[in-house]
Amino acid sequence: MSKIAFVFPGQGSQYVGMGKDLYNSSKELMDSANSAIGISLTDIMFNGPVDLLKQTDNTQPAIFLHSVAILNKIKNLKPDMVAGHSLGEYSALVAAGAIDVIDAIKLVRTRGEAMLQAGIEKPGTMAAVIGLSPEKVDAICEEVSKTNIVQSANFNSPGQVVISGSINGVHSAMALAKEGGAKLVKELVVSGAFHSPLMASAKEQLLEKLNRTDINNTSIPVYANVTAKAVTENNEISKLLFEQLSAPVRWEETIKNMIADGATKFYEIGPGKVLQGLIKRIDKTVEIFGIEKLEDFESFDIS
Numbered sequence: 001m002s003k004i005a006f007v008f009p010g011q012g013s014q015y016v017g018m019g020k021d022l023y024n025s026s027k028e029l030m031d032s033a034n035s036a037i038g039i040s041l042t043d044i045m046f047n048g049p050v051d052l053l054k055q056t057d058n059t060q061p062a063i064f065l066h067s068v069a070i071l072n073k074i075k076n077l078k079p080d081m082v083a084g085h086s087l088g089e090y091s092a093l094v095a096a097g098a099i100d101v102i103d104a105i106k107l108v109r110t111r112g113e114a115m116l117q118a119g120i121e122k123p124g125t126m127a128a129v130i131g132l133s134p135e136k137v138d139a140i141c142e143e144v145s146k147t148n149i150v151q152s153a154n155f156n157s158p159g160q161v162v163i164s165g166s167i168n169g170v171h172s173a174m175a176l177a178k179e180g181g182a183k184l185v186k187e188l189v190v191s192g193a194f195h196s197p198l199m200a201s202a203k204e205q206l207l208e209k210l211n212r213t214d215i216n217n218t219s220i221p222v223y224a225n226v227t228a229k230a231v232t233e234n235n236e237i238s239k240l241l242f243e244q245l246s247a248p249v250r251w252e253e254t255i256k257n258m259i260a261d262g263a264t265k266f267y268e269i270g271p272g273k274v275l276q277g278l279i280k281r282i283d284k285t286v287e288i289f290g291i292e293k294l295e296d297f298e299s300f301d302i303s
Contacts, residue, residue: 003080005263006095007279008067008088010249011194013272014059016048019066021294026069029101033065036102037109041065056119056191060087060112061105067091067270068101070291074269077300081230081263083223083254085275086154086195087111089244095269096218098237103213110209114202115245119192121201126153126164126190127174131183137161140180144172153195154249157281162188164196199245206245210238221261228253230261255282267291 023030023042030042044052045062052058068091084092090108093099099107129137134155141150141163148169154162163173170193174185192198215238221230224240228250231237255266255278268275268290276288290296 002264003262005258005266006079006082006269007266007275008084008091009063009270009272009275010086010088011059013274014053014062016050016053018045018271019069020046022069029069029072032102033105036106037061056116057112061109063087063271064091064105064108068094070269071095081221081258085251086249089225092222096220096222098216098218107209107213111206114205116191118199118202122198124165124193124198125167125170126162126188127170128186128188129161129163129177129182131159132177132180134161136180140173140176144169148172149197151196152248155252157252157278164193195248197246203242203245207242210241223254223258225249228257252282255279259283259286
């Protein structure tokens with residue numbers, strides 16, 4: 001039997017004007033979110049400036065709020081399973097009934113603030129490596145790790161791996177990847193070494209907040225970034241969210257596991273088309289859709 005999967009984007013999908021068309025129909029949710037985190041997040045989302053939206057502590061709740069505003073409007077389409085890329089895992093957990101939406105945006109704001117702070121205290125960077133196998137990239141990182149911090153951070157799709165770590169570590173690994181035959185090696189514009197050991201202080205701050213947040217067992221499976229496997233149990237969810245900050249995002253494996261478990265239709269819920277592109281590269285046989293704007297609802301019988 002064909003199953004439906006919802007997937008939720010992570011950092012990098014933000015843009016000024018995001019979610020503006022959803023405000024009239026999502027006013028209560030968006031106003032509550034602003035109150036919960038004590039800033040006018042919607043003002044930053046709708047009007048920018050772009051530099052303020054790009055700050056990690058704003059970016060993360062902005063993408064989350066856009067995603068859940070769309071999720072709340074979907075009435076006639078029910079997912080059988082969900083997953084989210086990094087930050088998107090919080091949107092997925094809301095979709096699966098594990099975390100209340102207002103509790104989740106407070107968690108996401110804390111996560112963004114903690115990651116921004118960790119990036120200031122221990123500066124780092126990230127880079128995309130295109131055209132090498134995950135094993136080759138891991139081997140390069142292992143070699144450089146003898147003297148500097150660097151590791152694979154996102155296994156996104158076949159031949160696309162993002163590395164993360166100290167500035168020297170990532171630059172050394174980039175040089176080795178080029179020598180090793182990578183088609184493209186590109187440093188990313190980020191405020192820290194996400195999904196690397198340099199996020200240790202952020203993990204501790206997040207843990208405090210996680211311990212004070214009610215997390216329920218899920219109503220449907222959530223495929224976790226850390227393991228790429230389905231999780232439903234609340235204690236396991238909390239543990240994996242904590243580990244996720246310094247562990248690689250196993251996105252390619254996640255999508256393959258969802259397909260193996262019956263997913264044939266994927267809907268990216270939220271801003272941008274990043275995940276649609278990745279899923280196309282992972283498996284061309286599944287159907288992929290995006291729901292980002294109010295007008296997208298007219299394409300599907302979902303509201």
